[in-house]
Amino acid sequence: MSVERYTRTAVLLHWLVALLVLGLFPLGLYMADLPLSPTKLKLYSYHKWAGVTVFALALLRLLWRLRHAPPPLPASQPAWQRRAAHAGHLLLYGFMFAVPLSGWLMSSAYGFTTVWFGVLPLPDLLDKNEALGDALKLVHRYLNYAFMALVAGHILAAFKHQWIDRDGTLDRMSWVKQESSC
């Protein structure tokens, strides 16, 4: 049987964000503890550029999602799983906005304007205040731990659908049209 899928735009945006987020987690963890060096400054800039990109893509995704209803979940799925999936996706959207925003605010509080790709300066939402910067650094860190846990759950759930339930859920987010093996 062939499953109904997300639109191509939605699929493309999903995987772009997935790629960026999965790269940003280890980059963020690695760079934070580096001693100051040109490499560190470069990595911080790349991290910020990619983070702002996630924020922009999340915005696009939200707008797209509001106009394009997602394909239905498999009929076999129990109601609690549907509710859990729905809540999980809502939270993922929340983190896609909150995590880059907390980084942007932190940078702003530390007195560093975020300049997207070294070209487009973002407005500084906060005045320079190092203590506030330190607090926002913690906020950014813990939001990311929660985001990572949620992303891990999201991926595990997809694997479960693919290999245990074999209900074609993952095919809904697939770029190429394929027949479900169910």
Next chain:
Amino acid sequence: MLKRSIVVLVLSLCAPFVSAAEYGLLVPERSRIAFTSKQMGVPVEGEFKRYKVDVSFDPQRPETGRARIEVEVDSIDAGSKDANDEVRSKGWFDVKRFPVAAFVAEAGSVRALGGNRFEARGKMSIKGRTRDVVVPFTYGTEGTEAVLEGSIPILRTQYGIGEGAWSDTSVVADEVPVRFRLVLKPR
């Protein structure tokens, strides 16, 4: 006859004010020496908090102007905790060996550019290296005080500020303009 004596009277009354237009006593609270470094395209503000200024400037006779500005390098605030530790180190300002950076313009080095614009030719010494620089500045007044504002063009690598890996100017730009605002009282 009467007219002439009035003119003489007025001129003699004015004379003290004309000579009083030589400025030189710094008002530190309202003066500032700051700079902007650019890191990965991001401008970062910094400043030097302590400096000594020995300036003499008369807008009517700019050719008599001279300046000696000595900056206590250790008073630098480069914009963040990390940067403040780093820029004091050997590869940057090496503040232990070179505690003072100075700009010196001898008498005769200032000229008027028209309007309220002037320029001073002098020598900039940082980290034991000295270079000729031309410093454009403007003259304005606030009450009885003179306000001299301008910018000293500095290429950091010419002075060995940021050596080794830090000499990569694509990460930290070579140009670090140092802006000054000196508020001076008449001498």
